Amino acid sequence: MDAHIEQLLQWIDQESAAQAMQLEERRLKGKTGGAERTGETLLDMAVADTRPGLAGATIGTFVKRNREIGLPPNRFRVGTPVMATGNSAETEIARGVVTARNSRSLMLSLPFIPEGSRFRLDIQPDEITRQRQTELLSRLQDASGRMSQLRDVLLGNRRPEFLQVPYENTMLNSSQLTAVRQCLSAKDISIIHGPPGTGKTTTVVEVIKAAVQQGQKILATAPSNNAVDNLLEKLVAAGVQTVRLGHPARVDRQLVQYTLDARVSRDDTMEIVKDMRRESEQYFRKAGRYTRSQPPRGAKQDMYKEGKRLRQDARLLEKTVVQWVLDRADVICSTNSINTVVLAEQRFDVAVIDEACQCTEPSCWVPLQLADKLVLAGDHCQLPPTVVSNKAAREGFAVSLLERLVACYGAEITTTLDTQYRMNAQIMQFSSDHFYEGTLQADESVAEHLLQDLETVESTSLTQTPVQFIDTAGADWEEEKEKGSESRLNPSEAELVIKKVIALVESNVPAKSIAVITPYAAQARYIRSLCEIEGVEIDTVDGFQGREKEVVIISCVRCNRDGEIGFLGDTRRMNVALTRARRKLIMIADSATLGSNEFYSRLLSYFDQIGAYSSVWAEM
Numbered sequence: 001m002d003a004h005i006e007q008l009l010q011w012i013d014q015e016s017a018a019q020a021m022q023l024e025e026r027r028l029k030g031k032t033g034g035a036e037r038t039g040e041t042l043l044d045m046a047v048a049d050t051r052p053g054l055a056g057a058t059i060g061t062f063v064k065r066n067r068e069i070g071l072p073p074n075r076f077r078v079g080t081p082v083m084a085t086g087n088s089a090e091t092e093i094a095r096g097v098v099t100a101r102n103s104r105s106l107m108l109s110l111p112f113i114p115e116g117s118r119f120r121l122d123i124q125p126d127e128i129t130r131q132r133q134t135e136l137l138s139r140l141q142d143a144s145g146r147m148s149q150l151r152d153v154l155l156g157n158r159r160p161e162f163l164q165v166p167y168e169n170t171m172l173n174s175s176q177l178t179a180v181r182q183c184l185s186a187k188d189i190s191i192i193h194g195p196p197g198t199g200k201t202t203t204v205v206e207v208i209k210a211a212v213q214q215g216q217k218i219l220a221t222a223p224s225n226n227a228v229d230n231l232l233e234k235l236v237a238a239g240v241q242t243v244r245l246g247h248p249a250r251v252d253r254q255l256v257q258y259t260l261d262a263r264v265s266r267d268d269t270m271e272i273v274k275d276m277r278r279e280s281e282q283y284f285r286k287a288g289r290y291t292r293s294q295p296p297r298g299a300k301q302d303m304y305k306e307g308k309r310l311r312q313d314a315r316l317l318e319k320t321v322v323q324w325v326l327d328r329a330d331v332i333c334s335t336n337s338i339n340t341v342v343l344a345e346q347r348f349d350v351a352v353i354d355e356a357c358q359c360t361e362p363s364c365w366v367p368l369q370l371a372d373k374l375v376l377a378g379d380h381c382q383l384p385p386t387v388v389s390n391k392a393a394r395e396g397f398a399v400s401l402l403e404r405l406v407a408c409y410g411a412e413i414t415t416t417l418d419t420q421y422r423m424n425a426q427i428m429q430f431s432s433d434h435f436y437e438g439t440l441q442a443d444e445s446v447a448e449h450l451l452q453d454l455e456t457v458e459s460t461s462l463t464q465t466p467v468q469f470i471d472t473a474g475a476d477w478e479e480e481k482e483k484g485s486e487s488r489l490n491p492s493e494a495e496l497v498i499k500k501v502i503a504l505v506e507s508n509v510p511a512k513s514i515a516v517i518t519p520y521a522a523q524a525r526y527i528r529s530l531c532e533i534e535g536v537e538i539d540t541v542d543g544f545q546g547r548e549k550e551v552v553i554i555s556c557v558r559c560n561r562d563g564e565i566g567f568l569g570d571t572r573r574m575n576v577a578l579t580r581a582r583r584k585l586i587m588i589a590d591s592a593t594l595g596s597n598e599f600y601s602r603l604l605s606y607f608d609q610i611g612a613y614s615s616v617w618a619e620m
Contacts, residue, residue: 002141004155007361009137010398011389012130015360019125020391037485039075039521040123048105050113057109059099065118070104073525077101077227079250081124096123097250129337133362136369146372153188154374154401156408161187167210173443176203179415183207183375184214191402191414192377195436196579197422197548204354205234205378212330216349221336221367223249223359223385227546231332231354232258243325244287245334245342258333260342263325270321276314283307340397343370350375355546360385361401376402381435382576383545406596419443423546424450424466427585429579430606434571434599449585451509451551458507462500467585469607470496472559472616473592478560487522488566490557493588494527496619497555500586501536504551511535513550517543517577519568523557541577552581556589563596571599578588 035041042062049061064071076082080098096110099384106121114332152158165184169177176199183190184207192207194200208218220235220242222228228244229252238256243597244251244259251259254471264270287303326346328334336359351371353364363385368374380403387393407416418439420428425442427527432440451463462468477492497516504514512535528538537549554577558565568574578585587607594600607613 005137005140007396008133008568011360011392011395012362014389014392015387015397016125016127016130018392022388023122023125027428033347035120036072036074037482039073042071042074042106042121045106045119045121047113047119048158052578057096057111058113059107060096060110060113061105061107062119062121063105071101071106073521073528075123076106076121077226078252081125081126082108083124084108084110084121085120085122086116086118089424093119097247100253101252119144126337127255129363132337132340133364136365139361140365144200147369148463150188150368150372150374154368154405160189160409160413163187170204172200172203172206173419175415176206176420179203179417180206180210180355182413182415184210186373186375186413187443189374189376189405189409189413191405192196192375193406193414193416194377194379195381195417195420196431196576197420197428197439198380198415198417198440199419199421200233200377201234201354203417204231204352204375205238205240205273207375208235208331208352209240210240211350217294217347218331219338219343219348219351219367219371220331220333220354221338222354223336223363224355225335226331227355227358228335229255235331235333241328241330243329243332245332245339260322260325264318267321267325269317273314273318273321276310276317280307280310280314283310286418303557334367336366338367338370340366344413346370347372349373353377356402357382357400358385358545359400360387361399361404364401370532378402378404380406382572383542384572386542421446422582423579424448426466426610426612427581428579429610430603431575432605435575436603446582449583451504451507453583454509454550455508460507462503463507463509465612466583467610467612468587468614469604469612470586470588470614470616470619471591472496472588473590475590475616475620477559477590477616479557482522482525485522488520488557489522489526490555491526493555493557493559494523494530496588496616497527497553498530500588501531501533501555505533509551512537513555515539515544515547515549515551515580516553516555517580518555518557519566519573519577520557523555540574544580548580550582550585551584552577554578554585554587554589556587556594558593559590560593563593565594565597565600568594568600569597574599574603 036043044065045062046065047060048063051059076098078098082096084094093114094110096108099109100107100139115271140151142311153160162185165182167184179192192203211218220231222231232244233256248259248261256262283303284307293571305501323345348371351367352375354377356376357380384398385400387398419441421443425447428440428442432438451457452459457463477490479488479490482489505511511533514536516527516538521540524538524540558568591604595604
């Protein structure tokens with residue numbers, strides 16, 4: 001037990017050091033003009049507009065100083081911590097978070113709008129999150145009570161226990177119903193394994209609803225703000241009384257009304273708090289004001305004392321309102337990096353962590369400290385947590401808590417959802433066979449659906465079939481390294497992608513229903529530069545996890561005489577790519593490069609088996 005905890009602490013330190021080194025490398029690249037290629041830096045930015053934000057912050061809209069150009073491809077997302085500096089990155093000016101973004105501008109919530117005409121924006125590591133994880137793990141060895149019991153189960157030193165809790169719901173399929181029953185019956189830990197399209201989050205919401213109906217209080221978390229908002233939206237739709245923790249700037253604009261800040265501000269008592277604060281400020285101003293006549297002895301001291309008393313009373317009253325709002329909620333939603341100070345007086349019957357495979361193990365221990373039971377939901381057959389430190393990743397930091405517990409306890413605590421509601425059966429089948437032991441079944445509502453079934457879409461050779469593999473072998477479309485980075489691109493393959501996009505749009509497939517995904521950021525950037533059709537989404541595989549589109553084109557990029565496939569060797573990444581499409585999957589790759597790998601050899605055989613194989617020569 002001690003060894004595992006010490007190992008986790010060591011990996012956290014390694015990850016911190018790796019992120020610091022990455023930041024330094026970005027700064028060095030900035031001096032040679034290549035900073036923006038990482039996607040984590042924006043140069044030569046200017047403030048175009050400002051407006052008041054929530055919680056006393058200011059929202060600044062940043063654009064390129066040259067207003068005629070948009071932002072380059074980047075990794076700035078809503079909720080991302082950002083540091084603003086001068087363009088030379090020598091002096092920190094302000095820190096904030098991204099509240100919104102589009103192709104031409106970035107909106108940041110900042111404590112103030114910095115002065116200056118040229119800014120550099122850098123994505124920052126989240127040190128507060130790391131600090132909370134370290135503090136908890138350092139205390140974990142000496143934990144007592146319920147926390148020590150859960151610790152022993154999660155570290156394999158005590159078997160998990162179950163009670164039989166009856167539950168019925170005719171709206172769920174059999175595997176979803178089994179998952180909910182197991183979660184309600186578990187005394188310690190339960191896992192919902194949700195392969196692509198199987199309604200994992202829907203099942204999580206049903207677990208929470210059923211627990212609330214039993215009078216339980218739930219802490220529901222996820223690794224990212226987007227994942228929390230997705231969960232919150234479904235809970236609100238289900239009629240569950242929910243409060244969202246976190247800075248309002250990090251929350252989807254349509255969901256801000258459910259944040260703790262918004263709920264507290266709407267309480268009538270806060271008008272009294274505001275009056276007390278105004279009166280307090282008046283006392284302080286009056287005591288500090290210079291007057292010609294000498295005030296009575298001790299008068300100023302009394303004014304300061306009264307101002308402090310009013311300020312303290314206002315804080316206590318506001319704290320009372322906060323606790324009242326939290327007490328009334330059945331579910332508290334937050335990211336895993338939860339502010340435990342706010343919840344110091346709260347105890348939860350269950351902590352539910354959605355998308356638990358997208359975060360490292362220490363991230364899951366933070367919400368667990370506040371609860372008596374843990375439910376994890378995710379899919380360890382898709383992408384693992386992002387870990388910057390190669391050394392920590394190799395040693396095991398990229399293994400999520402969910403994945404480790406599945407290996408430890410298996411079916412004893414895990415239910416795998418087996419009916420998917422996204423993909424045509426032919427799109428689904430290879431992933432089902434390779435990753436899920438052939439257990440996935442396509443619901444009859446999607447098993448045979450095609451692009452041509454969509455209203456206004458023409459029936460053509462492109463829209464009549466669910467899968468097409470285009471083999472570029474023999475065309476000599478060799479990959480290239482992107483100038484100034486280690487990422488790769490394949491220009492000829494990119495041009496074929498655009499040709500297929502145009503053909504789809506000409507068949508009346510809506511552009512917004514089309515996605516192009518690729519394992520390489522350089523290829524995504526290059527395809528974006530070629531694509532003139534507005535609405536088509538182009539991203540990396542990592543950036544598209546958890547998403548879906550009616551039609552997905554995969555550009556594999558790799559084409560070389562040595563058969564090197566790089567991180568295409570991480571088959572979980574390809575599992576994500578293969579399972580994003582609903583009605584049409586098009587994969588473009590060089591079979592000569594990929595075919596020496598056992599996984600891709602089997603995939604190519606599958607394409608041939610279902611009649612999806614075609615040669616690039618037919619396209620040309």
